[in-house]
Amino acid sequence: MKKSHKITYWIATVWLSLGMVSTGIVQLIQMEEEVEKMGILGYPSYFLTIIGIWKLLGVIAILVPKFPLIKEWAYAGFFFLMSGAILSHLAVKDEAVAYFGPGLLLLLTLFSWYFRPVDRRITRDLL
Template sequence: MAAIYIYWISTALLSLLYLASACMYATKGDWVRQALADLGYPRYLVPILTIVKVLGVVAIVLRFSAGLSDLAYAGMFYHLLLSGLAHLGVRKPSSALPAAVGLALLAASFLTQNAAREIPSPYMLSAML
C-alpha cells in the first residue's frame, strides 16, 4: 500500500516539475534560449523540449501502453542526467538541483509503478518490491 502512495506522489511531483518547466519554456522563451546557449546547446531545442516534456508527462500519467510509458521514463532519465551534468560542467552546481530532485522522483516513480498500475512494466521486476 505504501508503494502505491509513493508512486502517485512521486509521479505527481515529477509531472509538476516537468509541466512547470514546459510552461517556463513557453512563457520565457528568450531567457531559456539564452540559458541553453550558455550551456552550449542550440537555441532551436526550446520548442522541441517544450512539446516533449508535456508528451512525456502525458505518456506516464495516462499510460496508454507500458512500453510508451517506459520510453518516457527513459527519456526523462537521460534528460535529467544530461541537464544536471551540463550545469555541473559550467560550474553552476546550484542550477543542477532541480535535475537531482527530478532524478530522485523519477527513480521513486519508476521503481514503484508496478505496485500502482494494472498493466505491469516488463522492465521492472515486481519481486523487487
C-alpha cells in the same frame, strides 16, 4: 502492491508531472531566462521547443492508463533529459543551485519508475 508503495508512486508521479509540465511550458514559451541559460550551456534556443514538447508528451504518457511500453520510453526520456541537464551544468561549472531542479526531477523519475504499479509495467508478452 503495498499501500505505501502506491502512495509513494503517486506522490512521486504527481510531483514529477508538475515539475515537467511547468518547466516544459517555460521552455515552450522560451522565457528570456531560459534562452539565456541554454546559450550559456552551449545549446541553440530551438532546443527549448524540442525538450518542452518531449516533457509534455512524457507526462501524458506516464499519467494515461495502459501503454506500458510507451511509459518505459517516457521514463527513459526523462532520465536522459535530466541526467543530461546535470552533466551540462557540470560542463560549464555552474553553481550548486543549478543542480537542484534537474537533480530533483531525476530523483522523482527514479522513484516514480521504481514504485509504479504492476499494470503500468512492461510484461514479457509485450517484448
